[in-house]
Amino acid sequence: MNSLALDAAPLEREAAAPVAAAKIRLSGMADDRAMLRAAAELTRDLQTPSPRIYWTDFLLSAALGYAALAGAILAPALGWALASGVVAVLALYRASLFIHEITHLKHSLLPGFRVGWNLLLGIPMMLPSFMYEGIHTIHHTRTRYGTVEDPEYLPLALMKPWTLPVFLLVSLLMPVGLLLRFGVLGPLSLFSKRLRRLVVGRYSGLQINPKFERKSPEGAFARQWRWQEIGASIVAVSLIVMVATGVLPLRPFLTYMAVISGVAVLNQVRTLVAHLWENEGEPLTVTAQYLDSVNVPGGFLPYLWAPVGLRFHALHHLLPSLPYHALGEAHRRLSTALGQESSYHGANYPTLRGLMARLATSTMKQRAG
Incomplete structure (x- = not known):
């Protein structure tokens, strides 16, 4: 992916008001047809994924x-273990985010990428692609x-301040949830239709709603x-049995779980x-x-916290079928072709810190409600 210059408008917005950015009015917003037309026309040659790059x-x-x-x-040494753990989290986080491309x-x-991804990463991490x-x-x-x-x-952005730490805490406990889902509930659900409906309906998707x-x-x-769930259940049951019987020492097990937890928290x-998370439940136009x-x-x-093209998440919503390795070039073309009056520049932001501050400030305003 290309390293691109930032659009000046969002930089100026954050410099002037780094925390209290104005809420965008989404309801009833009309589509920016010039932007949508440019997005389609300027990226027609970028639609084919490169097997070499993906693999x-x-x-x-x-x-x-x-x-x-x-x-x-x-x-x-503890220092080397922690350093290795950080590298493991970042690298496995990047590898795991190919689940987004698979969808x-x-x-x-x-051909073969979904099977290969599941065998090499999805199943060993108890995160098969059917979950997404x-x-x-x-x-x-x-x-x-x-x-x-x-x-x-x-x-x-419209919820109470305590929702944000809870949101992060849930991800911290994700490896425990996956172990229970595939090591306990999944196998037991084979003997109960009622439990199976619950497992499929509530505990078989990476969802936040x-x-x-x-x-x-x-x-x-x-x-x-079916085959993905069987594979993940074999991993989970094996871990539970090996830890319970002492075959697998606690250190490697807890390190493995901590790395999965780190990947989940980063994600x-x-x-x-x-997103800005400012929609109150209404259907929106593509531009909104x-x-x-x-x-x-x-x-x-x-590149570290939003890899595999996800630093262009708004652009991905314009062009969801565009392969991740083409998003940088698509952004360059659209930024050059569309003037400052275009809606395209309104979704570009300079930093993670500024976005987190905007979200936290918005939730603080709900405290009195």
Whole structure:
């Protein structure tokens, strides 16, 4: 991905008011048709994913992550173990975020990638791709984004201040939840239709909306779900049994769980700034959805906390089928082609810190309500 210059407008906005940025009026916003037309026309040649880039990026990230995880387990000194743990979290976080690409890929253009990703990372980390497939695409549905039917949306900016630390705490406990989901509830649900409905509906998706309940899978997706769940359950049950019997010492087990927790927390932080979270449940136009989403195109740090193209999250909502490695070029083209009056520049922000401050300030305003 290219390193791009920041649009000046959001930089000036944050410099003038780094915390109390104005709320964008989303309800009833008309579409910026010039922006939508430019987005479609200027990126037609960028739509094909590169197998070489996908496989190389994923395999190198996973290999580095597992090597660093081994280092964190085996390092004799605490300092080296912690340093290795940080590298493991960052590398496995990047590798795990290919689950987002899997949900959007036309798999005929990248044969075997979903299977390879699940075998090498999804199943060993108890995070098979069915947990996101069939969930994330609803988030991109024109009439469901930001509504009660969206599994990946909560109006966090309009909620009480305590919701933000709770939001992060849930991710901290994610590896325990995955261990219970695949090591206990999943196998037990095979003997109870009622429990199975609960497991499928409530505990089989990476969702943040507690009101969302997913439907049972059908057809080819049901077959994908089945082998992925079996694999993740074998991993989870094996871990539980080996730890309980002393075959697996506590240190490697706890290190493995801590790394998964670190990946989950980092992803949850990214999620907090993926949108402005200012929609109150109404269906929105594509432009309004775009402006409720966030690009952080400049600097080095976004490559770490929003890798695999997710620093261009607003642009991704404009062009959800665009492969991650093409988003930088698409952003460059659109930034050059569209003037400052275009809505395109309104979703570009300079820093994670400024976005977190904006969100926290918004929740503080709800305290008196």
